[in-house]
Every structure is written in C-alpha cells, then in structure tokens.
Amino acid sequence: MSTPKLLIAYDGSPNAQSAMHTVAGLFPGATAVLFYARQPLEGFAAHLEGHPALEKLQGLDAAALDVSEQIAADGAQLARDLGLIAEPLISSTMATASEAIVDTAEELNVDLIVLGSRGLRGFKATLLGSTSASVLHHATRPTLVIPSDAVAAARRNSRVVTPAE
Template structure:
C-alpha cells in the first residue's frame, strides 16, 4: 500500500510523535521513510557580513534535527532517507512529496513556531490543502 512515506521533522514533540507513527507504517509496509526538514531562506540577509556563517549555522541546526530523529528511530528494517532544504516548510514538504512520488505525508498538528491553542499549524493546513497524496496529521 505505501512505498514512500514522507515525515516532516522540525524537532518538536509533535513531529516526533508523527515520526513514531510513520515508523510503524514504514515497518508494516516495508516502505521508505523519508525525513524532511526545511529551514527558511536566508536570501533576505545577503547584505550581512556573516551571511555564509548564518546559512552554515542553519544547515548545521537542520542536520542536527535530522540526526536526532534518525537516532530516535534506531535500527530499522526499512530504508530511511533524509532531505534538508532551504525553503519554507510547507513548500519543501510538498516539493519532496511530489518529486519522490510519496504515497503518504505524515506530520504533527503543530510545529515549533506555532502558537499554542491553534487546532492545526499553518504548515499542516497548507500541506493538507495542496498535497497530491494523503496527509496524516498526528496529535
């Protein structure tokens, strides 16, 4: 049923719960589990002297989040892939899902930057409305 499962990872508890659920599905179906993390464009900071350092710090922070997620997954009987992108989160998730022909996107209800009390975060809402495949939102 599922061959390619995308899970959005931002380091939040919500994304880790989504990853745990996606792990179970990947194990059950022998699917590839693709961890996707995105960080915002830094092009608006081009004039700053430390621009390259800022980009490197954001990339390193993103890779750390992916590394921690992979470590949390432990040994797996299914393939695990990673994607680290510099673009808005919803656009990154949708682009990876389309490029990789995802069968399912799994994500948390809210990410790190969402305001407490919102039913769904803005990233979740955008992905739900624009994805070409089913989206599972985990609380």
C-alpha cells in the same frame, strides 16, 4: 501489499517525535525520507549587499544549516531505531515549509506525507499559519497529520461536552 514510501516532515520537536513513533507502528519497515524544510537567510541578506553585517549573517546561515542537517540526521536515526528504513533530506529554499513538503513529495513520488501537529488553535493558528493545514490543502498525495498524545489530550479537554438528553 508493498510497504509505502513515506515523506515525514520532521523538525525535531516533541510533536514530530511522537508522530514518528505512531507512523512507525502503522507502517513497520516502510521506507521513509526524514524531511527538514529550512529557509535560508539569503532573502534577508539580499538587502545587506555591501553591509559589514552580511558576513555575520552568512556565518549564522551556515550554522543554521549545520543544525538543520543534525535535526534531519537525528530524525532519520530515530526512524531507523523504530524499524523504518530512513534517510535524511534537507530543503534550503525560499519557499514556505508547506510548499517545500508538497513539492518534495511530488519529486520523490512518495505514497504518503506524514506530519505532526502542534495543536495551535484560534487566532494564534491564524497568525502563525499552519504547515499541516497548508499541506492538507495543497498536497496531491495522501497526507496523514498525527497529533501527539499531549495535543490530542488538550483537544479532548477543550471540547464542550453536553450531557445527552
């Protein structure tokens, strides 16, 4: 069996780092694209045409792109340190992160999409949305959502356990 081509959604968070460690153990030596989906500020900037604040906003967007590139590069380095063959990739699109992940997985013809889980539940998850849930619902590729140890422990602890009768 050949090693799979992975698209790893990576935002630099501890949960994303934890997912990276897990996937590197599951698929040693796999080829991975470390994908950071960012939304440029140009949608907001369109409403400021001719306004003096536009220049500041463009400077902020350039700085955000620099940070995005660093996050993706750091993720690719972590993946290489863990034994994966990895390269960074950044998306700058008005699409949501989940749409960018699904679209990029198709474009790159990956075998597996990998995401970490932040562990949001209830109303907070509904309000903020869930990238992993959206990717699961819309992806046409196999998708693996990996909770960090902390998220998994919190989920275990939140379950109501009833004694067996």
